[in-house]
Amino acid sequence: MTRGHVGWVALCCLALSGGGCTRRESAETKPPEPPAPAQPSAPAQPSAQTPPETQAPEQKETPPMATTLECKLSVPASVPVGQPVELLFQLTNRTAAPLYVLSWRTPLEPLGGRDFDITRDGAEVAYQGPMKKRAAPPPDQYRAVAPGATVEGRLDLAQAYDLSQPGRYRIAFPGPLMDVTDKLPDTARSFEVMTARPVTCPVVETTLTKP
Helix, strand or coil: CCHHHHHHHHHHHHHHHHHHHHHHHHHHCCCCCCCCCCCCCCCCCCCCCCCCCCCCCCCCCCCCCCCCEEEEEECCCEEECCCCCEEEEEEEECCCCCEEEECCCCCCCCCCCCCCEEEECCEECCECCCCCCCCCCCHHHEEEECCCCEEEEEEEHHHCECCCCCEEEEEECCCCECCEECCCCCCCCCHHHCCCECCCCCCEEEEEECC
16 A cells, blocks of 8 residues: 555544544533423412501580670660660570579669669769668579570669760679579578679660750
């Protein structure tokens, strides 16, 4: 065999040998592993819902109970001089309980003292009526006033005040009420236990005209 043939045979062997190696490596290559099966996801837990807050019913504010008596005065708009000047006094119980009011020094009885402040065109009018002195008041001198009820008294101011001149007269009842209690006394009520109570009466005015 010539030297050329030997070279060619060696070259062929190398070629065959390399192909064999390639086939061997391919045969030894592991196939890719199949992907792991997907794990089933856990069912979604329902979210805990906060129950809606219950709104408390709206509380309506209760107006405070009145604790006083309400007073009102009324007189005619005008009166001729020399005629009676009648005053109407009204006392209303705005509290929740019955009250008993001593009538003394109020229009709930005839005038027994200077119980009104009266001016004529700004000048003070003199009081000319009686001045009573009294002992402890007996039960019959008290006027019962039920809750929401009104008691009233009338009197002629001309019998006790100098209303002999024409002019504009301003009439005020300053109070107080000498005694107010929630229980009618069984016997004469001592001055030491009497409870005076202030009362506000709006001022009224009248005009005395020439006859």
